[in-house]
Amino acid sequence: MITQRAALLGFVAFCFYLIAVVNVLESYFYALTWAAIGIFGASLGTTLLSLIGLSCKIEIKRSRSAASLGIDSGVGPQISVALSNQGTLNKTGTLLDIRLKDSRNMMSTHRFVIEAVPSGASIESDLPLHSLKRGIYTLHEAKLVGSDVLGLFRIQKRLPLNTNVGLNIIVGPAILRTDRAAGGSGGAIPASSKRALQSGHGDELRGTRPYSPGDDLRHVHWKSSARIGELVVKEFEQTGRQAALVVWDGAKNTNWGSGDYNSTEWSLILCASLCRSLLSGGTSCDFVRLDSSPKFIESRSLVGSDLPGHLNDALAEAAAQRQKSLDAAIFELPMMTKRHYSTVYLVTASLSHDVVQAARYWRGRGAMPMILLVDAASLLVQRAEKRFGRPARTRVQNTGNQNIAVTAENYESQLASLRETGAQVVLVGATDASPVLDLQAGLLGIFDPHSVAMRQTDRTTV
Structure with a gap:
């Protein structure tokens, strides 16, 4: 492939050639033209040799991770690369292009520079894939790109992908790692009620379910696994122990803002952070995703320092598209209501x-509702001012029966109505501080009533 640089050099050389011909100049005036031809030939030969003997194998090493929000979210997605140079020349300046396709068929390219691979050498390395947003990605294409020193020509070699090991990369929402464990004060489950990390001790056997990454292999039901051909684990009913439930309201027409100031992303970050805080404190945590495809996820412990794979997948796939009412969606999941x-x-x-009705429902069942209400009006204001430097236009939420303006006043009204049910409520809104600080304040506030009171008194929503 000829680059623009090569085309420009060839055009200049041709112009000098025409000038020399038209003006019948001496032969040494053609020197620039012959020099350009020589450079072209040498560069083309170097480019053709740049990938000869160079082989590369690619596999996805870490397929699940959390997105980033200006914070260290731990180890992100990684691909494992094995390079081998069987040619007689050292390979320098080779590019490795990785193309990922998301669920919307949008492509993103990640480019890595391979500085040098000596002749006869083999190199293995794990390469991180940075700046991936929440979602599910597929490894669509991988190729090596060789070039000459001057960058006049390029040659590409597409790499075969190993479909047997899976090509999907699942990125969940960012996780805020707070120092306060979920067993602290403020209505969180007390330390005396925390369950053990391993199930099966003092619990009653309820049934079986498919194996999920992070499940204890000691609880595999081998007879059922052999019968159906896949791993099945025992499921226990908790006796005398308290558990927490984290619910995400994925109602349609609640996805406002964009970038770092998006209401859906903020609410999912809070859900993921809550689940991790509870699990890290030894508290059993079930997660319910109430969107257009409601899902119930049971989680018993972290996998290392990460969320269980099935929980991360449910958060990555979430989309605010539910059209049914919240109470109707709740009763679609009998596992949760029982x-x-x-x-x-x-x-x-x-x-x-x-x-508000959902808060009363759980209050009537003897649970303590703790609600994180994301103030989308403040997100719209901050996004408009930071991106466009002008006030945000008012959005409307269509609830089926009425249209409700997305304003700070209506969020304050919703806050008051929820508190009348006896629920503990934290209004999480965007301020002049960073999104990370605003989200951390809301997450810490839900576990600390004094922090909630101070936040409601001192916080100024822009």
């Missing part, structure tokens, strides 16, 4: 009255 929880964490950006 269980008794000491604490229910509801994360929502909705102004609909069904959120």
Whole structure:
């Protein structure tokens, strides 16, 4: 492939050639033309040799991770690269291009520079894939790109992809790692009620379910696994122990803002952070995703320092597209309604009255509702001022029966209505501080009533 640089050099050389011909100049005036031809030939030969004998194998090493939000979210997605140079020349300046396709068929390219691979050498390395947003990606294409020293020509070699090991990369929402464990004060589950990290001790056998990454292999039901051909684990009913439930309200028309100031992303970050805080404190945590495809996820412990794979996948796939009311979506999941929880964490950006009804429902079942209400009005204001330098236009939430303006006043009204049910509520909004600090304040506030009171008194929503 000829680059623009080569085309420009060839055009200049041709112009000098025409000048020399038209003006019948001496032969040494053609020197520039012959020099350009020589450079072209040498560069083309170097380019053709740049990938000869160079082989590369690619596999996805870490397929699950959390997104980043200006914070260290731990180890991100990684690909494992094995390079081998069987040619007689050292390979320098080779590029490795990785193309990922997301669920919307949008492509993103990640480029790595391979500075040098000596002749006869083999190199293995793990390469990180930075700046991936929440979602599910597929490794679409990988290729090596060789060039000459001057960058006049390029040659590409597409690499075969190993489909047997999976080509998907699943990125969950960013996780805020706070120092306060979930067993602290402020309505969180007390330390005396925390369950053990390993299930099966003092619990009653309820049934079986498919194996999920992070499940204890000691609880595999081998007879059922052999019968159906895949791993199945025992599921235990908790006796005398308290559990927490984290619920995400994925109602339609609650996705406002963009970038780092998006209401859906903020609410999912809070859900993921809540789940991690609870699990790291030894508290059993179930997660419910109430969007257009409601899903119930049971989690018993972290996998190392990460969320269990099935929980990360559910968060990565979440989309605010539910059209049914919140209470109708709740009763679509009998697994959730049959269980008794000491604490229910509801994360929502909705102004609909069904959120208040849901708080009353859980209050009537003996649970303590703890609600993180994401103030989308403040997100719209901050996004408009930081990106466009002008006030944001008012958005409207269509709840089916009425249209509710997305304003700070309506969020304050929703806050008051929720508190009347006896629920503990934290209004999480954007301020002049960074999104990370605003989210951390909301997450810490839900575990500390004094922090909540101070936040409601001192916080100024722009």
